[in-house]
Amino acid sequence: MILGVVRNLDQNGRVQIPIEMREKLNLDRDLPLNVYEENGKIIISPVSPVVRKMCVVCGVIEVRTDREVCTRCMNRKGIFG
Numbered sequence: 716m717i718l719g720v721v722r723n724l725d726q727n728g729r730v731q732i733p734i735e736m737r738e739k740l741n742l743d744r745d746l747p748l749n750v751y752e753e754n755g756k757i758i759i760s761p762v763s764p765v766v767r768k769m770c771v772v773c774g775v776i777e778v779r780t781d782r783e784v785c786t787r788c789m790n791r792k793g794i795f796g
């Protein structure tokens with residue numbers, strides 16, 4: 716059994732996905748996720764396939780679903796607003 720990060724469900728049934736996992740898979744806010752149950756486990760995965768892409772600004776290759784710019788460039792102030 717793989718023991719990951721332990722999180723509690725809140726009163727509305729929500730659970731927070733750890734920031735490390737969100738960054739690794741580049742799960743941005745409002746990204747559609749597929750949630751289903753399988754053999755007693757809850758599976759959450761991006762609706763769109765996750766692929767590795769090269770950033771058009773800096774050339775870094777990272778996992779992204781749809782953007783052409785990496786997370787670092789996206790978060791840099793002044794480049795995208």
Ligand SMILES: [Zn+2]
Nearest residue numbers: 770773785788
């Ligand atoms: Zn970049």
